[in-house]
Amino acid sequence: MIFLLSGMILLLLVLRDVFQTVIVPRGTVTSFHIATPLVRSVIWPPFRYVTSKVESPIWKAELLGWFGPFVVMLLLTVWMSLLILAFSLISYSVATEYSPALDSFPSAIYVAGSSVLTLGLSDFSSTSIKVRILILASAFIGMVLTASVVSLLFTLIASLQRREVLASLTSNVAGTPPAGIAILETYESPSGRKSLDGFYDDWHCWCADISETHKAYPILVYFRSTDPYSSWLTALGAVLDSTALLLSVNPQTDCVQATLAYRFGCRVVDDLIEHWNLRFEHAADSSGDEFSGLYKRLNSTAYCSVDETTAEANFNQLRQEYAGKHQALCKYLLLPPAPLFDEYKLRRPLAEQALTIDGKQEGPSVSYWET
Secondary structure, eight states: OHHHHHHHHHHHHHHHHHIIIIISOOOOOOTTOOHHHIIIIIIHHHHHHHHHTOOOHHHHHHHHHTHHHHHHHHHHHHHHHHHHHHHHHHHHHTGGGSBSOOOSHHHHHHHHHHHHTTOOOOSOBOOOHHHHHHHHHHHHHHHHHHHHHHHHHHHHHHHHHHHHHHHHHHHHHHTTTTOHHHHHHHTOSHHHHHHHHHHHHHHHHHHHHHHHHHHHOGGGGGSOOSOTTOOHHHHHHHHHHHHHHHHHHOTTOSOHHHHHHHHHHHHHHHHHHHHHTOOOOOOOOOOHHHHHHHHHHHHTTTOOOSOHHHHHHHHHHHHTTTHHHHHHHHHHHTOOOOOSOOOOOOOOOOTTOEEEETTEEEEEOOOOOOO
């Protein structure tokens, strides 16, 4: 009786974990949850420690890039192993109803594994209705589990593609790693100011997507960006820095989307910190000389509408909402933080240059980007 009860409890726990992780993900961490504690407390800490010792950023990014796919395959293996163990316990509770009877627990594992993996190689059979139903149920649940993990992989890939596109575009706009000041300088022209609102609108929508997908599928944070010197979290930090700078030097700006992107970006950082239960320290205020350099660069592009002292106080207040938490996330995930200073600047097309073919001027040259 104890084998039957133990097997049923383990089976229900595995099915519940798969249901909450894959079928109807809610991003909640409850007791008797298998996937999240396994990744967070058992696998990630030693992997993070070993990888942090790698000095080359390229090799470090390469090793960290293996972790996300490895975890998906590991979860399938763990769930399948526990499922086989659960059906082994149930099978052993009715050992005498098999033909020949199951004489040991390894024989029960062999029978359950053959059924769950749909191999059909078992040397045991039965005329009992209970055992036949048990064999069919184990095969059906094994197939559903495998299909669920495969569908999870496709869902993760789709979410990653949406996440990485805007992060890559931001690196093109603001350098690698991206910096907030570089974003504002890229859009410094009158026509660029009009596009800045659309840029922040894209990030507002991006934050909404991240808030939903990364709470539902926490494993997404372990999938790395392809650029070893940047990441989606680095790009988010740069965007938050740019909005904080813009709102501090020009509190009356008509770029409403900058305010919305700032609020939702802070919310995403708060959600991630809360979900992973990370400790953080509030970031130190920028020094007078540090902010003075930022203010001069923004003032030269006519962004500033308040004096430097007021702008510095505004910036430190806005930055306190996210900077410390963002740095804690980057440190935990071994991601590069967003720098405050960067000399990257998007150069506009040189219209005065012309393309010459056979000694004849054919028109303006092809536009290009330069850092």
